[in-house]
Amino acid sequence: MRRPQKTKTLPAVEIIRRGKTIKTRITTDADNNANARAWGKIREVDSVRRGPEANDTCEGGDPDAETLCPYAEDRMKVELVSITPKAEKIMAYCARVSSPHQDNPEYAGLLKYCADHGHWSVFEMADATFEIVTSRAIAQQLLRHKSFSFQEFSQRYAEVMKYEAYAPRRQDDKNRQNSIDDLPKEIQRWWYAEQDETWRKAKWVYDIALERGVAKECARMILPLNTQTRLYMKGSIRSWIHYLDVRCGADTQLEHREIALAIRTLLAAELPTLAEAFEWV
Numbered sequence: 276m277r278r279p280q281k282t283k284t285l286p287a288v289e290i291i292r293r294g295k296t297i298k299t300r301i302t303t304d305a306d307n308n309a310n311a312r313a314w315g316k317i318r319e320v321d322s323v324r325r326g327p328e329a330n331d332t333c334e335g336g337d338p339d340a341e342t343l344c345p346y347a348e349d350r351m352k353v354e355l356v357s358i359t360p361k362a363e364k365i366m367a368y369c370a371r372v373s374s375p376h377q378d379n380p381e382y383a384g385l386l387k388y389c390a391d392h393g394h395w396s397v398f399e400m401a402d403a404t405f406e407i408v409t410s411r412a413i414a415q416q417l418l419r420h421k422s423f424s425f426q427e428f429s430q431r432y433a434e435v436m437k438y439e440a441y442a443p444r445r446q447d448d449k450n451r452q453n454s455i456d457d458l459p460k461e462i463q464r465w466w467y468a469e470q471d472e473t474w475r476k477a478k479w480v481y482d483i484a485l486e487r488g489v490a491k492e493c494a495r496m497i498l499p500l501n502t503q504t505r506l507y508m509k510g511s512i513r514s515w516i517h518y519l520d521v522r523c524g525a526d527t528q529l530e531h532r533e534i535a536l537a538i539r540t541l542l543a544a545e546l547p548t549l550a551e552a553f554e555w556v
């Protein structure tokens with residue numbers, strides 16, 4: 276079992292527990308409006324009428340503006356929807372199936388023992404479900420975790436409304452699946468502007484296609500990978516332990532890692548013994 280990566284930075288994910296936002300780095304509407312004003316030059320651009328060559332320089336916006344992303348469309352969100360009540364107690368109760376003391380109220384030592392010795396089936400006795408809002412690019416990675424059950428927003432049934440703006444990072448020369456967060460601000464501003472323009476152009480064509488009677492399942496083919504989606508991901512605690520082990524690691528794409536860290540925060544609050552055993556906190 277890999278040790279989880281510790282992080283001090285707040286994830287760029289809204290984390291919701293029992294209906295309450297417990298952590299967020301999302302800007303407020305007031306911030307967004309101020310950012311948009313600072314970036315008036317780009318906001319006023321009618322992207323749909325501009326040719327692809329029009330924005331091939333890194334110009335745009337107020338170079339002194341602190342915020343690199345003026346658009347602040349919705350960001351990622353993670354909410355704990357449900358978890359087996361008294362999950363740790365239930366797992367310990369089931370683990371003691373062969374013991375005459377199944378109701379023993381002390382279970383921390385037992386669960387830690389099971390964690391240390393790979394007694395995994397114990398952790399299949401409880402489940403948790405999360406609602407995750409993210410891009411289609413990251414949803415595709417989430418859906419690969421085959422031991423989970425999923426329910427995802429249908430782009431065939433409902434209209435797509437939003438996209439998520441993401442910061443650009445530099446391609447790592449040595450590791451093709453890694454990126455480094457040291458790009459100059461001009462490139463970052465240019466990238467945010469391009470994301471917005473690309474989205475608006477795609478959404479414009481998408482909306483016209485729907486108006487002209489094209490089916491949603493066909494019209495969506497024009498949409499970029501940063502189109503926002505929403506899904507429910509349900510799995511046993513065993514699956515979540517494995518998922519966190521893989522997706523909190525530095526090998527995982529940052530945006531996905533931020534989701535995994537948000538899930539870890541929420542699970543740690545529900546499963547304090549396992550949080551200690553697996554060093555989630």
Ligand SMILES: Cc1cc2nc3c(=O)[nH]c(=O)nc-3n(C[C@H](O)[C@H](O)[C@H](O)COP(=O)(O)OP(=O)(O)OC[C@H]3O[C@@H](n4cnc5c(N)ncnc54)[C@H](O)[C@@H]3O)c2cc1C
Nearest residue numbers: 399419420421422423452511513514517518521522526527
């Ligand atoms: C850094 C990184 C790079 C990747 N690159 C690529 C790529 O280039 N191309 C690509 O196609 N994919 C890629 N992947 C995806 C990867 O190969 C896996 O498909 C993905 O991580 C899902 O993991 P999993 O198969 O372990 O599924 P999970 O559902 O997370 O775990 C399944 C595992 O859980 C265990 N298990 C078995 N039974 C149970 C049970 N009843 N309950 C709970 N757990 C059980 C088993 O160990 C099983 O293997 C990448 C993943 C990472 C993290």
